[in-house]
Every structure is written in structure tokens, then in C-alpha cells.
Amino acid sequence: xxxxxxxxxxxxxxxxxxxxxxxxxxxxxxxxxxxxxxxxxxxxxxxxxxxxxxxxxxxxxxxxxxxxxxxxxxxxxxxxxxxxxxxxxxxxxxxxxxxxxxxxxxxxxxxxxxxxxxxxxxxxxxxxxxxxxxxxxxxxxxxxxxxxxxxxxxxxxxxxxxxxxxxxxxxxxxxxxxxxxxxxxxxxxxxxxxxxxxxxxxxxxxxxxxxxxxxxxxxxxxxxxxxxxxxxxxxxxxxxxxxxxxxxxxxxxxxxxxxxxxxxxxxxxxxxxxxxxxxxxxxxxxxxxxxxxxxxxxxxxxxxxxxxxxxxxxxxxxxxxxxxxxxxxxxxxxxxxxxxxxxxxxxxxxxxxxxxxxxxxxxxxxxxxxxxxxxxxxxxxxxxxxxxxxxxxxxxxxxxxxxxxxxxxxxxxxxxxxxxxxxxxx
Amino acid sequence: xxxxxxxxxxxxxxxxxxxxxxxxxxxxxxxxxxxxxxxxxxxxxxxxxxxxxxxxxxxxxxxxxxxxxxxxxxxxxxxxxxxxxxxxxxxxxxxxxxxxxxxxxxxxxxxxxxxxxxxxxxxxxxxxxxxxxxxxxxxxxxxxxxxxxxxxxxxxxxxxxxxxxxxxxxxxxxxxxxxxxxxxxxxxxxxxxxxxxxxxxxxxxxxxxxxxxxxxxxxxxxxxxxxxxxxxxxxxxxxxxxxxxxxxxxxxxxxxxxxxxxxxxxxxxxxxxxxxxxxxxxxxxxxxxxxxxxxxxxxxxxxxxxxxxxxxxxxxxxxxxxxxxxxxxxxxxxxxxxxxxxxxxxxxxxxxxxxxxxxxxxxxxxxxxxxxxxxxxxxxxxxxxxxxxxxxxxxxxxxxxxxxxxxxxxxxxxxxxxxxxxxxxx
Numbered sequence: 059x060x061x062x063x064x065x066x067x068x069x070x071x072x073x074x075x076x077x078x079x080x081x082x083x084x085x086x087x088x089x090x091x092x093x094x095x096x097x098x099x100x101x102x103x104x105x106x107x108x109x110x111x112x113x114x115x116x117x118x119x120x121x122x123x124x125x126x127x128x129x130x131x132x133x134x135x136x137x138x139x140x141x142x143x144x145x146x147x148x149x150x151x152x153x154x155x156x157x158x159x160x161x162x163x164x165x166x167x168x169x170x171x172x173x174x175x176x177x178x179x180x181x182x183x184x185x186x187x188x189x190x191x192x193x194x195x196x197x198x199x200x201x202x203x204x205x206x207x208x209x210x211x212x213x214x215x216x217x218x219x220x221x222x223x224x225x226x227x228x229x230x231x232x233x234x235x236x237x238x239x240x241x242x243x244x245x246x247x248x249x250x251x252x253x254x255x256x257x258x259x260x261x262x263x264x265x266x267x268x269x270x271x272x273x274x275x276x277x278x279x280x281x282x283x284x285x286x287x288x289x290x291x292x293x294x295x296x297x298x299x300x301x302x303x304x305x306x307x308x309x310x311x312x313x314x315x316x317x318x319x320x321x322x323x324x325x326x327x328x329x330x331x332x333x334x335x336x337x338x339x340x341x342x343x344x345x346x347x348x349x350x351x352x353x354x355x356x357x358x359x360x361x362x363x364x365x366x367x368x369x370x371x372x373x374x375x376x377x378x379x380x381x382x383x384x385x386x387x388x389x390x391x392x393x394x395x396x397x398x399x400x401x402x403x404x405x406x407x408x409x410x411x412x413x414x415x416x417x418x419x420x421x422x423x424x425x426x427x428x429x430x431x432x433x434x435x436x437x438x439x440x441x442x443x444x445x446x447x448x449x450x451x452x453x454x455x456x457x458x459x460x461x462x463x464x465x466x467x468x469x470x471x472x473x474x475x476x477x478x479x480x481x482x483x484x
Numbered sequence: 485x486x487x488x489x490x491x492x493x494x495x496x497x498x499x500x501x502x503x504x505x506x507x508x509x510x511x512x513x514x515x516x517x518x519x520x521x522x523x524x525x526x527x528x529x530x531x532x533x534x535x536x537x538x539x540x541x542x543x544x545x546x547x548x549x550x551x552x553x554x555x556x557x558x559x560x561x562x563x564x565x566x567x568x569x570x571x572x573x574x575x576x577x578x579x580x581x582x583x584x585x586x587x588x589x590x591x592x593x594x595x596x597x598x599x600x601x602x603x604x605x606x607x608x609x610x611x612x613x614x615x616x617x618x619x620x621x622x623x624x625x626x627x628x629x630x631x632x633x634x635x636x637x638x639x640x641x642x643x644x645x646x647x648x649x650x651x652x653x654x655x656x657x658x659x660x661x662x663x664x665x666x667x668x669x670x671x672x673x674x675x676x677x678x679x680x681x682x683x684x685x686x687x688x689x690x691x692x693x694x695x696x697x698x699x700x701x702x703x704x705x706x707x708x709x710x711x712x713x714x715x716x717x718x719x720x721x722x723x724x725x726x727x728x729x730x731x732x733x734x735x736x737x738x739x740x741x742x743x744x745x746x747x748x749x750x751x752x753x754x755x756x757x758x759x760x761x762x763x764x765x766x767x768x769x770x771x772x773x774x775x776x777x778x779x780x781x782x783x784x785x786x787x788x789x790x791x792x793x794x795x796x797x798x799x800x801x802x803x804x805x806x807x808x809x810x811x812x813x814x815x816x817x818x819x820x821x822x823x824x825x826x827x828x829x830x831x832x833x834x835x836x837x838x839x840x841x842x843x844x845x846x847x848x849x850x851x852x853x854x855x856x857x858x859x860x861x862x863x864x865x866x867x868x869x870x871x872x873x874x875x876x877x878x879x880x881x882x883x884x885x886x887x888x889x890x891x892x893x894x895x896x897x898x899x900x901x902x903x904x905x906x907x908x909x910x
Binding site for chain 1: 503504505506507508509510511512513514516517518519520521522523524530531532533534535536537538539542546564565566567568605607608625645646647648651675677685686687689690696697705706707708709714716718768771773776777778779780781782784785786788789790791794795796797798799800801802804805808809838839840851852853854855883884885886887888890
């Protein structure tokens with residue numbers, strides 16, 4: 059991809075994730091994604107990510123290989139208190155740096171345990187050892203400090219594995235450090251993502267074919283997700299503003315061609331977009347879920363401040379709950395069944411009234427793997443939305459395993475709600 | 485780690501994930517985890533995972549490097565219909581294999597679109613091209629077939645990126661294929677994981693120190709998760725049974741030392757364990773959530789068949805919902821506030837009565853980042869459980885970002901429920 063033609067002009071970094079649990083598939087590597095996102099935003103090229111186990115010899119070979127290809131290596135994991143934690147020791151040995159006890163860090167780690175009314179276990183002591191000449195990356199949440207070491211034009215950044223420790227460390231210390239490095243580079247890479255819900259990847263590619271075929275700067279790429287497709291623009295320029303500018307023009311064109319399916323950009327999620335619309339219109343929301351089983355409420359409540367507009371979520375799995383909590387008529391359940399337009403409408407009316415909410419969304423369907431029939435197959439879902447007195451119901455057929463069907467249903471439901479709230483604006 | 489000493493005797497495989505979206509952090513690499521899990525279960529050693537972008541030259545260099553280190557390379561991604569999809573082309577070129585149109589696959593792909601009432605887009609045609617001599621991995625869900633090619637003692641397996649397409653392909657075709665290969669090997673690696681909720685990694689290491697220090701076969705490793713710690717045993721033997729046997733003895737010892745904090749093993753989740761207990765005791769469940777916002781219900785409903793015992797989940801974010809749906813007394817909310825033991829108890833009683841459920845769990849707390857005070861800081865949570873007429877309430881202080889606090893609270897709540905259901909059994 060053209061994106062990479064600029065490599066020679068840019069700082070490059072490789073992400074090395076350590077942890078035998080990753081090699082054995084017992085843990086999902088969210089750190090590589092998070093760090094990759096940060097590097098892309100800074101315009102630092104990243105061509106490879108590598109995962110290696112808690113094995114000194116292999117960690118050493120991976121870091122050595124990465125340093126041959128890139129200016130910088132960022133590692134996560136292996137800074138913990140246990141005997142498996144080796145990364146710092148490997149790097150110190152590789153660059154012949156003495157490990158020295160840092161009194162300040164030791165005191166901080168002891169205080170960490172004291173705050174929790176505990177004595178520091180002996181094995182946490184080694185977390186206060188730092189390579190000579192290292193720059194510290196303070197850890198405000200956990201015990202292991204991060205470490206930045208430079209040698210000639212190469213840099214190694216060591217970060218702990220737990221995401222909720224590592225991420226604040228990156229935001230407060232590592233990103234400013236990297237920004238200073240990038241600042242001296244002639245070319246900046248800027249990336250932006252449009253998020254599309256509804257049409258599939260092939261349909262979108264057909265609509266954008268000429269743009270995709272004649273792309274240069276910015277480049278465009280399509281990424282299929284569980285329940286969405288993302289359109290990524292990546293531009294290169296002498297400043298962020300220049301890069302943003304040349305994306306802006308193309309973005310408008312793409313938004314027009316994909317209207318009304320583009321729901322947001324970059325960090326926006328369907329839940330955050332719906333939340334923003336509710337806030338702008340000072341409306342409250344109630345949610346009734348059957349097949350999604352609380353997933354829609356969970357997604358909405360991942361947004362900080364969602365308690366300002368989300369009043370109530372009801373997961374009415376049993377028919378009794380549908381009847382007694384949401385006032386779905388027994389006759390409706392008997393005559394057309396729980397998975398029907400009528401039940402979805404009764405659920406949305408019931409939950410809106412129960413919560414006294416301005417808007418409401420309800421879903422009922424078959425998540426599978428069991429429970430499907432010839433006329434009501436697994437993946438069949440009815441979605442109902444109420445915005446004030448206006449109401450709409452939609453039937454969709456989703457495909458995939460139980461979790462995928464839940465995710466696709468949640469996306470379709472939030473998108474239908476989004477459409478109703480926006481219609482309301484014009 | 486000793487785990488790797490057996491490498492020379494075993495088949496080894498490397499996982500190569502392709503996709504520029506992974507390098508830019510716009511997509512989480514769940515495929516590497518899934519495949520690593522399958523390889524570990526088969527006793528196939530995996531020492532490295534690599535991620536590379538949609539760039540022919542770099543994909544080629546990564547596959548070439550991996551083939552030098554391992555017997556087998558398994559790739560995901562790059563089999564799609566778009567111009568970015570290059571993996572098959574790279575491998576055909578690397579091993580000088582001609583790409584031939586497979587009439588059967590072409591017909592299947594056309595039928596795939598026909599079933600959805602669509603005509604096959606031109607660009608999907610290339611998905612039916614297969615390297616000469618390749619073994620097909622049928623794709624029952626999506627359009628791209630998987631491919632297995634062998635050359636001398638090396639094997640390359642190409643799989644599509646979307647997890648819900650790739651995983652069934654692995655289960656129906658790839659695992660049987662790999663099992664046949666492994667069957668011819670003298671040593672089998674077997675891995676088992678005990679899942680622990682409650683104590684932290686350091687505390688557990690202290691309790692298992694002697695076992696950790698004198699480990700050989702099986703090996704033991706500790707893995708810290710968002711809300712749990714996993715204890716992994718990996719044993720080697722001439723048969724699965726032999727390996728399982730030598731893990732069994734050590735597992736009993738560890739279970740004893742960590743009692744009552746081990747809630748399950750391997751694929752078990754807190755939700756699946758609670759679900760199984762409810763099923764065994766033929767009990768029904770109701771859930772009332774404030775700070776977890778539907779996450780507990782979402783986790784419970786990820787378990788197939790959960791509709792047999794889960795009656796109702798209520799996300800009562802607003803005080804009005806707590807009062808009118810769950811019958812929490814206004815006076816309680818005024819006098820001690822929504823985040824209190826009294827409110828948690830009122831919620832659990834309310835939701836149990838509303839659903840007519842045998843058991844119920846309720847949580848109320850402060851997920852943050854806002855809303856904390858000196859005496860009620862972010863992360864403070866009250867959990868209440870009712871099992872029939874018996875009730876218990878617990879106060880915990882969690883740490884981390886909003887999502888982490890939700891995850892830790894959900895785990896603590898399901899664990900408290902688990903404890904009450906088990907006490908009931910003895």
C-alpha cells in the first residue's frame with residue numbers, strides 16, 4: 059500500500075508483546091492494538107508486530123531482529139514481580155546496562171501496598187530495578203515502572219502488560235516523548251476512519267471503486283468488522299494540518315456516496331453517537347432487550363456520563379418478564395410469538411412508559427445456536443424504536459455465531475435509534 | 485520455560501496475521517488468540533506470532549522467515565475480494581504454484597449471493613482461485629475458501645480473516661488435519677488452566693511459591709487477567725492421558741491451596757459456572773445492575789441455553805427506575821444514597837420478587853471516571869445476592885478505568901452468587 063512508501067522518511071517502530079499466555083491463546087493481545095493506534099496517530103510507521111513467550115533467548119532474538127528493521131522497539135509485559143518476568147533483564151543484558159535499585163521506585167511500590175493495608179511481597183522488589191541511564195515511565199496505577207533506554211539512534215521502550223496500567227503511562231509519558239522525536243521528522247502521517255453500518259464490504263467497494271483504484275495520497279482502505287465496515291484514510295503531509303486538509307476533501311466525497319450509512323469517525327462508536335444525540339436533544343432513553351441480553355445497555359453504559367440520559371434497561375428473557383415488566387399482552391405472545399414485530403412494538407412501548415423515557419429501543423430475536431425453526435431461523439430479529447410518540451419496527455436477518463448475532467443486532471438497533479433521533483433534528 | 489525444551493521433539497507452527505488495520509490498531513487480533521489456543525490444545529509448539537500489513541513484499545518476508553523457524557505457517561486474512569487481499573497470491577508466487585479457477589468454489593460463491601437475493605460482485609470471483617495441488621478448507625459461512633499447501637516437510641495453511649468464518653473452518657477441517665500430523669509425533673503437550681477469582685497474582689504466587697520454584701513437568705504459570713488470575717499447567721507425555729495424569733496430581737494440590745477461589749477450569753467462565761449451578765439446582769435467576777450497566781446480563785446470556793434459567797435483567801441507572809421498577813424506597817436513596825448496602829439489598833429483593841426468581845444478584849457502585857467523592861470513591865461497589873430467602877451483601881473497592889471497574893464488579897458479583905449457590909449444595 060502507498061501508505062508504506064513513506065517509510066524511509068519516517069521514524070519506524072515495532073511492537074513486541076511478551077507473554078507465554080499470548081502464545082497459548084489464553085489472553086487476547088489488546089496492548090498491540092492500543093499501541094499500534096497510538097503510533098499511527100503520531101505518524102510513526104509500524105510494519106510488524108511480534109508476540110513471543112516468557113523465554114529470555116527468544117525475547118532477545120525478537121528484539122534484536124526488530125532493532126535491525128526499525129528505529130524503535132516498544133515491548134509490553136515481563137515487568138511483573140514473578141520469575142516469568144524477563145523483558146527488563148533481557149534488554150539490560152542485550153545493551154550491557156547494569157540494573158540498579160531505584161530508591162524512589164522502591165518507596166513508591168512499598169507505599170502502593172501500604173495504601174491497600176498490605177506489606178510489599180519480597181518478589182515485588184525487583185520491579186524497582188532500573189537499567190543504568192534509563193528514563194522512567196511513571197506508573198500511577200500499578201507497581202511496575204516503564205523504562206525508556208536509548209543507544210545511538212535506536213530506542214527501546216519497556217511497558218508493563220496490564221492495559222489499565224500501561225495506557226495511562228503511554229498517554230502521560232510515552233506519547234509526549236514520541237511526539238518530540240516525530241517533531242523533528244519532515245513527514246507526518248495522519249489517519250482518519252469513517253465508520254459505516256448497514257451495507258457490506260463488497261457493496262461499499264463497488265460504490266467507491268474509482269476512488270479505491272486511483273488512490274495515492276490519501277490512501278483509502280476498507281476494514282470489515284463484526285457489525286460495521288470502516289473506511290480508513292491515511293494522508294501524508296508536511297504538517298498534521300496539511301494531511302488533515304487533503305483527507306477532508308476526499309472524506310466529503312465518500313460521506314456523500316455512502317450516505318446515510320456513515321454514523322461517525324475515529325473513536326466514535328454507535329453508542330457514543332447515540333449518546334451525543336440524546337444529550338444534544340436533552341432526551342432520555344430506555345432499552346428493552348431479549349436476544350441481545352443486556353449487550354445494548356452494556357455498550358451504552360461504557361460511555362462516561364451515560365447516566366445523564368440512560369434511565370432503564372430491561373433484559374426480558376422470560377415471557378413472564380415481557381408480560382409483567384413490559385406489559386406485552388399474553389395474547390400477542392400466544393398468537394404471533396415472542397419473536398415478532400408485535401412483541402417488539404409492545405416491548406418498546408412498555409419500557410418507554412415504565413421508565414418515563416423520551417426515546418426507547420427494543421429487540422427480540424433468536425441468538426442461537428438452538429431455538430431456530432423453518433419460518434423463524436436463528437439470526438431473525440425484530441427491532442422497534444420509539445422517539446416520543448413516533449414508532450418504527452424493523453425486521454432483519456443476521457448471520458454468525460451467538461456472540462456475532464448479539465453484536466450485529468445491537469449495532470442494527472442503535473443505528474435504527476440513531477436514524478430516528480436524526481430525522482427528528484431536520 | 486521448560487515448556488519449550490520439548491520443541492525439538494514437536495511439530496512447531498507460527499501464526500501470521502495479515503491486515504494493515506491490525507498494524508494501525510483499528511482491529512483487535514482475536515484470530516491469533518483463537519489459533520494459538522487450538523495449537524496448544526493439539527500439543528503443537530508455537531513460539532512466535534507475527535502481524536504484517538497488506539503489503540506483498542512484507543507478507544512474503546514474514547512467511548519466509550517463519551518457514552525457517554517452524555514446520556508450519558498458519559495465516560489469517562488477505563483472502564477477501566478486495567485489492568488489498570494478497571496472501572494467496574504471495575504464497576502461490578513464493579512456492580511457484582499456479583492459481584487455477586475452481587469451478588466448484590465459484591458455483592458455491594455465486595450461490596452464496598443468490599441465497600441473499602444478490603448477484604455475485606465481479607471482485608468476489610478471485611476468491612475461487614486456488615493454488616495448484618492445494619487442499620481446500622471449505623467455508624460454510626462466507627465466500628473465501630481456506631487453503632492448505634504442502635512442500636517437502638513444510639506446510640502453509642491460509643485462512644480468511646473474519647472469525648465467525650475462520651473458526652468453524654478450523655474446527656471442521658484444520659484441527660483434524662493437524663491432529664493427523666501430531667499423531668505421528670512421539671510427544672504430546674497438554675495444557676490445562678485453573679481459573680481463580682479473588683486474590684491477586686502476588687498473593688497466589690506466595691501460596692504456590694515452592695511449586696513454582698521446583699516446577700519441571702508439568703510446568704505452572706500464573707496469568708493476571710482483568711478480573712481473575714489463571715493458573716496454567718502444561719505437561720508433556722507420550723499420550724494425552726499420560727500428560728493429563730501428571731497434571732491431575734498437581735492440580736489437586738493447587739486447588740487445595742487456593743480453595744475456595746478456584747471457580748473453574750479451561751473454557752469455563754464465571755457465567756458458565758453460575759449457569760451450570762442454576763441448571764443443576766433447577767433454579768431461575770434475576771439480575772439488577774447499576775454500575776455494570778447490563779454487563780452481567782450480557783455475560784450470562786453469552787451462554788447458549790441461558791434462557792432456561794435467566795428470567796430478567798434490570799439495568800436501573802436512574803433513581804426513578806430503582807424506585808418504580810425495583811421498589812427501592814425513596815427514603816433509602818435519600819438517607820444512604822444509591823451506592824449503599826441498603827440500596828443493593830433493596831435492589832436484589834425487588835428484582836427477585838419482580839421476576840419471581842429463585843435467586844438474584846444486584847450491584848450498585850461508581851464506575852467513574854466522574855461521580856466519586858471522598859467517602860464514596862470511584863470503584864466503590866456494593867453487591868447483594870439472594871438465594872431463596874437467604875441474602876448477603878458485600879462491599880468491595882475496585883480499581884481501574886470505567887470498563888475495568890465494570891468487568892471486576894461483574895466478576896465479583898457472579899463469584900458471590902456462585903458461593904451462595906454452592907453453600908446451598910453442601
